Amino acid sequence: MTQKGDVIIGLEVHVQLNKLQSKLFCGCSTAYHNSPPNSHTCPVCLGLPGSLPVLNRKSVEYGLRVALALNCQVQQETYFYRKNYYYPDLPKGFQISQYDFPLAVGGSILIKGDDGERKIRITRVHMEEDPGRLVHAGTIDRAKYSMVDYNRCGMSLLEVVTEPDMRSPKEARAFLDKLRTILEYLDVFDGDLEGSMRVDSNISLAGGERAEVKNISSHKGVEKALSYEITRQRNMKRRGIRVIQETRHFDEARNITVSIRTKEEAHDYRYFPEPDLVPLRVADWVPEVAASLPELPDARRESFVSQYGMTDDHAKSLTSDIKVADFYEAVARESPPRLAAVWIADVLKGELNYRGLTIDRFSRQDMVTILEMLSSERIAEDGAVQVIRALLDQGGLPQDIVKARKLERAGDQAVMKAVQEAVAECSAALEDYRKGNERALNFIVGQVMKKTRGRASPTEAFRLVKEAVDRMDA
């Protein structure tokens, strides 16, 4: 049943530029999360009669950063259009968006495909305003009424449209992951905020009509919805039923997509140029924005390999999230870089994922301490894992955890090594001891304590020294 390569997927991703301080066309603050409904509004974003939009130039700058990072061609001049439709969350009865002359066109990025690297082409990147949000009293199908919250209304959105270049749900997810990574590197986007990225995906089997699954807000959800769609479309094909072109909704709870039975007629948005906003000569902005672009994930990955001598897999894992990459670099300044790479990429990331936590939950200093205890062989590898887990689950300080859980390597190799070295070095003291001076051993124990920087316990060290000497003499 699986025919490889007959799946065709294209994505339209709505990215909220939520790192901006104010909305796209008014001065309202973007920090509306956890605020009372309709508290972040003004005449402009409420679309009150007579209000006019004023373009937030920082939005354009952020948009250009993204366009350039996606290797797009920035237009000479860009225009805003009105997209006309009625909906209760849309206070003006139209959305200010772009149509002809969008911000940028024709880009591409590389993702990890099913068989090696795959290039995904970007059709266009355009700016638009976010509508408000409907809150239903109860579930959507049973609600007696709905309420509208316009706090989100007027937030800057960037719509990134791809060519139908993905061949599996996994590739779609890889694209979204990569896009998110890039956006966070550009410091224009915080993917942890609710509703910050919403995806419409088009999916068809070769030769068939395409279905559009709209408005999914998680990458995992996109992957699941698309997988369901492939099964549904294949089954229909097998039974000789034609797939119709339609819009579908992903029911996250049931893991299925359902047809949205809206009005049958196709939407006619009656686009026309927005007379209240003048055309924008964005080409002039490009040199400055390009010069200020930060290092992007692919470049950073390469520099991690060459600078720190880690494997490409580790570099990829560490750079796929800018916060992890920054965390790593801070730790690597005070610890052996390769050891840090292994422990952050292979252990810490796994433990965080398992708990659904982000790297913000872990202190850089704790990581440095753990790596130091490891390299001085004060704790063993599984001791280090236990410390990391305890820090995530209960908190505390690494040293206290080591003590409380007795993770210190008792008589461990570090002390053994110090004992052996001290015994070999202190031949004079050894002679005295052999002559019957029991206290001469104390000198050797003192050397052990010095070598282990006091970490060995004196009685234990005495016992080990005595054992070593007795073994020699046996």
Add this chain to the structure above:
Amino acid sequence: MLAKLKEQLLSGSAEEYLQGLFDRIEHSKLNAFNALARESAVSRAREFDRQLWGGALAGVPIAIKDGISTRGIETTCSSRILRGYIPPYDAHVIERLKAEGAIIMGKTNMDEFAMGTSTETSCFGPTRNPWDLDRVPGGSSGGSAAAVAGGEAPCALGSDTGGSVRCPASFCGVVGLKPTYGLVSRYGLISYANSLEQIGPLTTTVEDTALLLDVISGHDPRDTTSLEKDSYLNLEEGVCGLKIGVPDEYFGEGVDPLVEKSVWEAISRMEELGASWQKVSLPHTRYALASYYIIAMSEASSNLARFDGLRYGHREAEDQDWHTTFSEVRAAGFGKEVQRRVLLGTYALSAGYYGRYYLKALKVRTLIKEDFQRAFQEVDLIASPTMPFPAFKIGERIADPLTLYMADVFTVPINLAGVPAISLPCGFSQGLPIGLQLIASHFQERLMLRAALAYEEATPYHLQTPEVAA
């Protein structure tokens, strides 16, 4: 007039003067006002009498078209759909007026959403022309013009999308100016066709119009289409040496012979004052009306989409699903003419028709703009009738929208080109005022005003007042 009034207010009582106006309005047959802000205005006047603050319009009462947002005063655009809407903010022009010491009297009647030439499409009923109560005051700023002509307000603001300041100025025998697109901030002006409209003054003299324009014009960061201003004060340079163009396309067929005669007399008068005149051609004039109505209706269909009853204004009794509720609110809240224009505009923007109508209308607009640019390479000003005929009777044309649209033939090309124009009294036809239209190149308001002032000083028409104003 305003200069004299300001002196009078300083030496006398602003409160007394204002109460006099309100008393007159309350006994008036004109129906010029939709809402009076009597309480707040009188208390401001009282304050003025105590403090005697300064400013270009210190203590001067002013009437505002009901399409301009005024904080705390109901603003309806003469539409049922906005009944009860009290804006939480002031339009830019209102802020400017207040900053210069003016007192907002109330809101004046208009064609619903400025869609009309007669102020007959208002949900508050028609305003009457002070010169003949059976006739229309013109539109859409008919209430503002009638209030000024009828002595109910010393000055007023209107808005002009296709002649809405100049037409009622012409019909009511007052001065009205449509600024260059971008000279006055539209922030707070409830949009009908936003690429065409500007707020403009209506007054009894050119000097007063210049004074108001000087107050309300200039860049406002909240309207990104607005630009910097010139000064419109001290206009004594006169008309001497100016070249006036007379376009053939604005005379002849369809123009009342008395109107034509008065305008030619005005041109001769300016010639006597030292100007010269020559013919100019504006060949695309005949396509202007079609282009104007397509652009205006298309923009209107989108601008008026926000009126759904959800957040403010009219709401039908029972809510159903949002789609049905929106439809019912809009069907009940909009009058016939508004519905006609929204439907036509929606049609013109629809897929498949966009290129045939809207894009073509934009191309014609460019040609009309170029007509004016060419003409202004040869002349400084263009003179024409403002309206082809004097005020018509109430009810006479309203049933036939197409004939009514034709009345805008000399005013809409100016909005399409974005240039400024002024209408000022230049005679009478059987007791009804006639308006002379002077048109200037972009941002040449100063030149236009000084010619208008020179003409006004040499003629008596602006001094005549209708009986109701006596």
